[in-house]
Amino acid sequence: MTTLESSPERTAGRRPGALGVSVARKEDERLLRGDGQFTDDVDPARVLYMAVARCPYPHARIVRVDTSAAERLEGVQHVLSGPEVQRLSEPLGVLRPVPGAPRLPYYALAQDVATHEGQPVVSIVATSRHLAEDALELVDVEYQPLPHVVDVLAALEPDAPVLHPSVLGSNLLASNSDGRGDPAARFAEADVVVEGRFRIGRVTALPMETRGVVAQWRPGARELTVHCSTQVPHLIRKQLAESLRLRESEVRAIASDVGGGFGLKLGVFPEDVLACLHAMALHRPVKWSEDRGEHFRASTHGRESVHDYRIAADADGRILAMTDVYATDIGGWNSPFGSAQLSSVVFNGPYKVEDGYTERRVTLTNKTPVGAYRGYGQPEVNFAYERLMDRLARRLRMDPVELRARNMLKPADLPWVNPAGAVYDSGDYERCLRMAAERIGWAEHRAAPRRPRADGRLVGIGFSSFVERTGYASSRFLAKRGSQFGAHESITLRANRSGGIDAYTGVSTIGQSSETAFAQLVAEVFGTDYDAVTVHVGDTAASPLNTGSFASRTMIAAAGAIREASEQLARKTLRLAAFRLEVQPEELEIAGPLVRHRTEPGVAVPLAEVYSAAITGQGIPPGEDPGLEATSHFEPSDAAYSFGTAAALVAVDPETGEFGVERFVLVHDAGTVVNPKIVDGQVRGALAQGFGAALTEELRYDAETGQLVNGSMVDYFPPTAADLPPVELLHTEVPSPVTPFGIRGVGEVGTIPPGAAIANAICEALADHGVELDSLPVTPEKVWRALTSDKGVEQW
Amino acid sequence: MNVEVETMVNGKLVHASVPARLHVADFLRQHLGLTGTHVGCEQGSCGMCTVMVDGEAVKSCLMLACQLDGRHVRTVESLAEDDRLSPLQQAFKEEHALQCGFCSPGFLMTATALAYQGKRPCRAEIREEIAGVLCRCTGYENVVTAIERWFAEHPQGAREDETADGARTA
Ligand code: FES
Ligand code: FES
Numbered sequence: 001m002t003t004l005e006s007s008p009e010r011t012a013g014r015r016p017g018a019l020g021v022s023v024a025r026k027e028d029e030r031l032l033r034g035d036g037q038f039t040d041d042v043d044p045a046r047v048l049y050m051a052v053a054r055c056p057y058p059h060a061r062i063v064r065v066d067t068s069a070a071e072r073l074e075g076v077q078h079v080l081s082g083p084e085v086q087r088l089s090e091p092l093g094v095l096r097p098v099p100g101a102p103r104l105p106y107y108a109l110a111q112d113v114a115t116h117e118g119q120p121v122v123s124i125v126a127t128s129r130h131l132a133e134d135a136l137e138l139v140d141v142e143y144q145p146l147p148h149v150v151d152v153l154a155a156l157e158p159d160a161p162v163l164h165p166s167v168l169g170s171n172l173l174a175s176n177s178d179g180r181g182d183p184a185a186r187f188a189e190a191d192v193v194v195e196g197r198f199r200i201g202r203v204t205a206l207p208m209e210t211r212g213v214v215a216q217w218r219p220g221a222r223e224l225t226v227h228c229s230t231q232v233p234h235l236i237r238k239q240l241a242e243s244l245r246l247r248e249s250e251v252r253a254i255a256s257d258v259g260g261g262f263g264l265k266l267g268v269f270p271e272d273v274l275a276c277l278h279a280m281a282l283h284r285p286v287k288w289s290e291d292r293g294e295h296f297r298a299s300t301h302g303r304e305s306v307h308d309y310r311i312a313a314d315a316d317g318r319i320l321a322m323t324d325v326y327a328t329d330i331g332g333w334n335s336p337f338g339s340a341q342l343s344s345v346v347f348n349g350p351y352k353v354e355d356g357y358t359e360r361r362v363t364l365t366n367k368t369p370v371g372a373y374r375g376y377g378q379p380e381v382n383f384a385y386e387r388l389m390d391r392l393a394r395r396l397r398m399d400p401v402e403l404r405a406r407n408m409l410k411p412a413d414l415p416w417v418n419p420a421g422a423v424y425d426s427g428d429y430e431r432c433l434r435m436a437a438e439r440i441g442w443a444e445h446r447a448a449p450r451r452p453r454a455d456g457r458l459v460g461i462g463f464s465s466f467v468e469r470t471g472y473a474s475s476r477f478l479a480k481r482g483s484q485f486g487a488h489e490s491i492t493l494r495a496n497r498s499g500g501i502d503a504y505t506g507v508s509t510i511g512q513s514s515e516t517a518f519a520q521l522v523a524e525v526f527g528t529d530y531d532a533v534t535v536h537v538g539d540t541a542a543s544p545l546n547t548g549s550f551a552s553r554t555m556i557a558a559a560g561a562i563r564e565a566s567e568q569l570a571r572k573t574l575r576l577a578a579f580r581l582e583v584q585p586e587e588l589e590i591a592g593p594l595v596r597h598r599t600e601p602g603v604a605v606p607l608a609e610v611y612s613a614a615i616t617g618q619g620i621p622p623g624e625d626p627g628l629e630a631t632s633h634f635e636p637s638d639a640a641y642s643f644g645t646a647a648a649l650v651a652v653d654p655e656t657g658e659f660g661v662e663r664f665v666l667v668h669d670a671g672t673v674v675n676p677k678i679v680d681g682q683v684r685g686a687l688a689q690g691f692g693a694a695l696t697e698e699l700r701y702d703a704e705t706g707q708l709v710n711g712s713m714v715d716y717f718p719p720t721a722a723d724l725p726p727v728e729l730l731h732t733e734v735p736s737p738v739t740p741f742g743i744r745g746v747g748e749v750g751t752i753p754p755g756a757a758i759a760n761a762i763c764e765a766l767a768d769h770g771v772e773l774d775s776l777p778v779t780p781e782k783v784w785r786a787l788t789s790d791k792g793v794e795q796w
Numbered sequence: 797m798n799v800e801v802e803t804m805v806n807g808k809l810v811h812a813s814v815p816a817r818l819h820v821a822d823f824l825r826q827h828l829g830l831t832g833t834h835v836g837c838e839q840g841s842c843g844m845c846t847v848m849v850d851g852e853a854v855k856s857c858l859m860l861a862c863q864l865d866g867r868h869v870r871t872v873e874s875l876a877e878d879d880r881l882s883p884l885q886q887a888f889k890e891e892h893a894l895q896c897g898f899c900s901p902g903f904l905m906t907a908t909a910l911a912y913q914g915k916r917p918c919r920a921e922i923r924e925e926i927a928g929v930l931c932r933c934t935g936y937e938n939v940v941t942a943i944e945r946w947f948a949e950h951p952q953g954a955r956e957d958e959t960a961d962g963a964r965t966a
Contacts, residue, residue, distance in 0.1 A: 024889055031897025032885040034832015034872035038898065041831040130817065208836045208844055208898040208932050259834070259898030260932050292837040511896030511933045677892045684935035685895060713841035713930075720927040721936040750935075 019524040019741070022677035026515040026535060030257075037256035039212035039229045040289045047214070048077055050275055050288040051132035053122040053139045054298065055114035058366035058706030059148040059161065062110060062121065062141060069138040070124055075131035078278050081122045085109040088277055093239040094334045095232075095267045095484045096372075098341065098362045101174035102167050106333045108243070108273040113146070115163050115332030116368050117708060118297025123274045125286055148366040148706040152306055152329040155365045163332060163364045171364040173330060178344055180419035181355030183312070186321035190312035194391045198384040199775040200755075201698035202304035202329065205373045205689075206718055209259020210290035211299055213272050215279035224280070225252045228272055231261040232548030234506045235485055237540045239268035239336075244276055255508035255538040262689070263372030264299055265510070266550055267336020271298075296711035300336070301699060302373025304329040305343065309384040317396050317403045321355040322348050322419075324381060327363050328370070335369035342377030342469060345422045349385050350429040350467045350643055351407040356419030366706055372550060374689055375751035378468055383776055386464040386756035390763060391772075399446060400760075401437045404465050404645075405430050415737075424467060424641045425738045432667040433465055433645040435730055439665045440647040450768055457651040459662075460767075462760025464646045464753035470745025471556040471639040472547070488635040489557035490544040493522065493565045495628035497615055499593060499608030500532045501569070503562075506546035507554055508538035511685075512747060513678040514554055520674055521559055525566035526573075527590030528607060544631050553745060555674065560634030560740040568630035576628075577610045579621040640736035640744040644668035646753035648725075650761035654769060657784030661691075661725035661758055668729070671736040671744035679746050680729060686750025687727055692718045694755040695777050803864040805830070806874040814861040820854075821845040823861035824871060832872040832901045836930070843929030846902040847871050853909035855928070870908070872901035883950045884908065884943075893942035895933035902929040907943045916951070919944050 030036050055062075067079045091105040105111075110121050122139050126132035147161035154160055155171040163171055187193060213228040224246060230236045230253070237253040240246070258265065271288050279286040290299065305328040312320040324347045344358040393400035408429045409416055416424045437443070445461050452458055472478070475486040492504040503522055507514050519533040536542060547557070574585040577595035581588070581603055588595050595610060597603035610628075613619040617626030649663040666687065673679050696717040700709050710716050735742020759773040762783055771786040798813045805828060812827055819838070824830040824847070836844035838857045845856040848870040875882040881889065884907055894900045906926050910917060917925055922940050931939065 022892075025892070027897065028889040028894060029881065031894055031900055032872075032881060032888055032904070033876050034830070034901050036832075036897055038831075038834070040825075040835070043826075043829075130815065206932055207896075208842060208930060209834070209896070210836070257898075258896060260896045262932070289835075292839070292842075509896075513895065681892050681895060681934060681938065684937055685933045686935075688935035689932070712839065713837045714839060718930060718932065720930060721923045721940060722927040724936060727935070727937070 019520060019674055020676070022675055023516065023520060023530055025513055026519055027509055027513065038209055038259050039214060039227050042214045042227045044214065044216055044285040047285040047287050048125045048127060048282065049129040049132045050123055050125050050278060050286050051129065051136050052120045052271060052274065052294070053136045053141065054294070055110060055117060055119045055121050055143070057114065057143055057145045058117050058150060059115055059146040060143040061113050061146055063144050064142040065122060066140040067122055069140065070135040073131065073135045073138060075127040076124060076135050077127065078125040078282055079122065080109060080274060080277060082107070082109045082111045085277065086111060089243050089273055090245065092268055092270065092273065092336070093242055093484060094336060095235060095239070096337045097334065097482045098174045099176055099481050101334065101362065104164055104167060104334050108270040116366055117706065118294065118368055119332065120270045120274065120298070123278070125278045125282065150365050150367055150701040150703055150706050152304065152327050152363050152365055155363050156327060156361065163366065173362040173364050175359065175361045177357065177359035178420035179357035183321040183323050183355045183357045186355045187310065187312045190320050191315040192313045192392065192395050193310060194388050194395060195310040196388060196774055198307045198309060198387060200303050200305050200380040200383055201693070201776050202370070203302050203373065203693045203697045204296065204699060204716070205262035205264035205302055207260030207262055207264060210292060210295045211265065211269060211271065212289040213275045214285060214287045215275040216285040217279045217283060219283060222250045223252065224250055224276060225254065226272070226276060227254045227256065229258050229265055230255045231258065231265045231508060231510055231550055233508055233538050233540050234545050235548055236268055236272070240272060240276060243268065243273045252541045254540070258508050258510040261510040261549065262374045263302070263337070263376060263550055266372050269299070269336065292713055293711060296716070297368055297708060300369050300371030301331065302370060303380055303693065304370060305380050307381060307384040309388055311388050311392055313392055315396070317392070317398050317406055319351055319353055319407045322353045322385065323357040324384065325359045327361040329365050329367065330362050331365060331367045331369035333369050335371040337372040343381035344420050345469055346378055346467055347381050347420060348418055349382065350409060350465050352409045352413060353419065358420055367701060374686060375748040378748070379690065379693065379752045379755060382464060382466050382752050383755045383759070387759060387774065390462070390760045394767065400463060401433060401442055404433055404463065408433065408465070422469065423638055425638065425736050427641065427643045427669060427734050428732065429465065429643050431732060432643060432669060435667045436463065436645040436647040436665050439728060439730065440649055440663060442647070450765065453651065456655070457653050458765040459649065459651050460761040460763070460765025462648050462650065462757045462762070462764055464756035464760065466644060466752045468642040468749050468752055469639045470642050471553045471636055471739070474638060475635060485547050486635065487557065488547060488633050489554065489561050490546045490631065490633040491518070491558065491561045491565050492544050492631040493569050493629065495569070495611040495614060497608065497612050499606065499611060500534055501526065501528065503533060503535045504543045505535065505537055505558070506540065506543035507549045510549055512549060512554060512682065513675065514549065517555055517674045517678060518558060518562060521562040522566050525563050526570050529592050532593065544633065556636050556640055556739045556743055556745055557634060559743055560636060561632040563740055564632035564634060565630040568632065569628065572628060573610055575624065576614055576620050577605050580605050580610065580613065580619065636739045638738045640671060640739045642668065642670055642744045642746065642749050644749065646757040648757040648761040650758055650765060652762050652765045652783065654766060654787065656780065657787055658780045659762055659783060663728065664725050665728045665730070666750070666753070667732065668749055669732045669734050669744065670746040671734060671739070672742040673733060674743065682746045683729060683750050684727060686748055687754065688719050688724055690751040690754035691724060693751065693776060694758050698777050799862040801862055801865050803866070804868045806870060816860070816862055818861045820847070820856035820859045820861050820864060824856065830871050830873050834898055834901060843902040844899060846905045846929060848905050848909045848912065851909065851912045853906045870905070872904050875904060875908070884946045887942040887946040891938045891942035891945065893934065893938040899929055899931040903939055907946065916947055
């Protein structure tokens with residue numbers, strides 16, 4: 001198996017902890033001892049527990065709420081229902097609004113109408129969680145069920161029940177488009193047109209730690225301390241302050257360890273506001289830990305969209321135009337983080353297309369809101385265009401690898417502006433494609449395809465090439481979209497008298513190894529030992545204002561801030577040391593625990609002494625300020641695009657449709673790599689989620705009742721250790737010109753190509769049977785149906 | 797309704813009076829402050845709450861605290877010795893077998909129970925054996941590698957570890 005980690009030339013002769021070395025993680029010691037501090041582990045004295053009554057219908061008017069019996073139960077301390085919440089708080093904020101969408105007033109508890117199953121209706125605080133949950137049974141709510149719609153396309157029909165009639169005349173929350181050139185003219189003159197409707201299932205991020213919050217209010221100090229499981233502490237602080245009508249300085253948000261986020265833990269959720277309202281009313285700490293059943297219905301979902309995609313090409317396989325008109329399901333409300341808009345940004349994938357058009361229709365349905373989920377729109381559109389690339393190849397009787405290569409942007413074409421206005425920075429897309437084809441054995445397979453094996457199975461190989469936007473554009477760009485956040489990261493570095501550096505960051509520890517990677521960069525730029533750097537995360541009271549961990553953006557943006565702050569700190573350190581050693585600063589360098597003379601071995605001073613001198617102000621040059629601390633903020637000039645190609649080898653039983661992914665190759669470019677082990681780990685983890693969404697994961701709603709029918713871990717199937725296909729990872733390293741050190745993001749890439757690569761492999765194996773797959777997840781049943789029915793199947 | 801329980805947890809005798817409906821995971825976390833045992837589903841599906849009871853890996857959300865009476869429990873907190881991670885934990889660290897780390901106690905205790913029972917699983921068997929614990933971050937590859945490496949490098953250590961705190965039934 002090839003991984004970044006295993007290429008020895010990368011790391012030869014480098015210091016432990018230096019940039020590019022797989023140093024052991026800072027996070028691991030506490031987590032392996034069971035000494036992490038996840039939100040549910042926070043247990044203040046006199047804490048009370050919250051439980052939430054939720055609407056059992058997809059759409060219902062709340063006629064009457066009677067909480068008197070619940071209030072009488074012994075141990076119950078406080079009850080909130082809709083009107084009180086409206087009186088005490090503002091609607092929840094939306095961090096990343098859908099452009100052009102009206103604001104739907106989403107209060108922490110439903111007001112007159114609930115628009116999805118699981119929407120909070122009443123919340124109760126009691127002396128134990130058991131009692132709070134007992135009290136839920138005593139809450140009497142009279143609902144008048146209203147007509148519902150759970151299918152995204154049905155929701156757009158003129159006769160569909162409208163979810164928010166006081167704000168909107170239909171369920172189209174917003175629609176908008178991007179385009180360039182004259183795609184209609186290109187389609188008219190094309191030799192070949194392929195098109196299809198592709199459906200991508202609704203999934204859940206399913207972090208192993210559910211959401212949770214612990215709120216404490218000190219009225220005299222006007223200080224609300226909120227521990228919560230979030231990827232964005234500073235943004236939570238802002239949103240909570242707004243909802244609770246507090247000043248930002250009155251709120252402190254702390255996210256200690258976070259048991260996975262994957263985009264779900266962005267933004268503020270109703271329960272966060274509710275716990276704070278109770279705590280403020282009671283002057284006692286209030287804790288809520290989401291149970292898994294609630295998680296399935298009340299935390300945002302991911303994906304779900306329908307893409308009508310078209311490609312026009314000439315007889316040589318040159319693509320003339322690509323268009324994607326798609327509907328994404330956003331569920332019952334504006335979610336904290338909008339919906340899958342990124343599909344449009346990368347809709348043409350890695351292919352050079354001057355004429356293109358993309359249009360999105362963000363649609364309301366009576367389901368749990370859809371928010372960000374790892375990859376955020378990119379796996380969806382990749383499935384559509386990569387399925388069609390294979391179909392185009394078949395129409396033209398071309399090798400699908402050659403077809404892709406012919407249309408890919410070449411290094412010389414980059415930077416390049418795509419029809420949606422995205423600027424692809426740099427890369428060698430074709431190299432990844434060729435490497436994947438070579439590794440999977442495409443040439444040999446292509447020479448003799450579709451001969452049944454001894455076990456009767458047919459083997460197919462499928463490819464999926466992609467670009468992935470990593471980072472979050474610029475704050476200027478975001479301002480135009482109404483985003484409530486910017487694009488920068490920040491860091492504070494502070495020397496201490498033990499000879500170490502404390503680094504303070506507002507990102508939380510969600511598994512992406514920021515503590516480790518940040519310390520590596522500080523050590524690299526400043527010159528001290530990795531072990532001398534301690535990273536403190538996720539406390540808004542201690543860290544400079546930042547953006548947070550999402551969109552594979554943390555490292556890209558933070559690297560610039562870390563470099564700047566480390567250099568500042570190093571410059572002052574050298575000046576102070578030079579004063580002590582009576583030499584010039586330029587003659588000195590920082591090396592591990594010392595500042596030493598570059599050429600005279602005997603001349604050196606321990607860092608700890610320099611730090612002490614700075615902190616006490618005793619023994620520093622006249623005119624120099626005491627203290628040794630630096631804060632920097634950095635915004636990358638633009639997003640950096642990761643890219644790559646995946647190849648899947650799949651064996652299919654043409655009788656039953658049952659199949660197995662026998663090999664999966666991913667060739668990927670993340671630019672300059674800070675820590676190869678972490679990069680491999682991120683890619684593998686995302687791939688597992690990609691395989692889940694490609695093969696087994698789908699949240700299903702019953703059209704008749706509007707109920708989520710598989711809202712538990714007993715009947716929703718994320719992959720286990722026994723389920724995953726073997727993965728071969730290969731990397732290239734083309735530095736990005738738009739980010740510090742040339743880093744590209746890595747967090748989401750693995751979610752993008754599995755669906756298309758696996759479906760393409762199955763369709764290739766079953767090409768003689770005319771099988772087409774057009775929806776995710778791909779299941780044996782779907783393959784069998786495609787084999788046995790010719791309805792809706794295009795014959796080649 | 798409360799029930800009296802007497803149990804050995806990580807080598808220490810514990811007497812407690814607990815609600816009859818309290819499950820073991822909550823007992824460990826809330827009553828004993830052993831928060832290394834995590835809760836992810838409370839229905840036996842995710843494996844976050846896995847601990848060792850009388851030498852077997854048990855999903856502690858599926859067992860009531862009162863059922864611990866007379867039994868030996870080991871949680872993740874028992875693995876490291878003072879300042880030193882156990883060889884199993886060390887293997888996890890070296891192989892990058894965790895990201896957010898929420899699942900790690902479940903895997904560590906599952907592997908510990910395998911060793912306790914004298915099993916020496918091969919790579920494919922490890923995959924099957926740990927399939928009761930979900931991980932949403934790592935894609936499992938490194939978890940399997942870490943456990944495989946631990947079995948290879950510490951065939952004895954694994955056993956000795958188990959007996960050290962009297963976890964064997966008396
Ligand atoms: S919490 Fe026990 S198995 Fe999930
Ligand atoms: S490391 Fe996050 S769930 Fe396993």
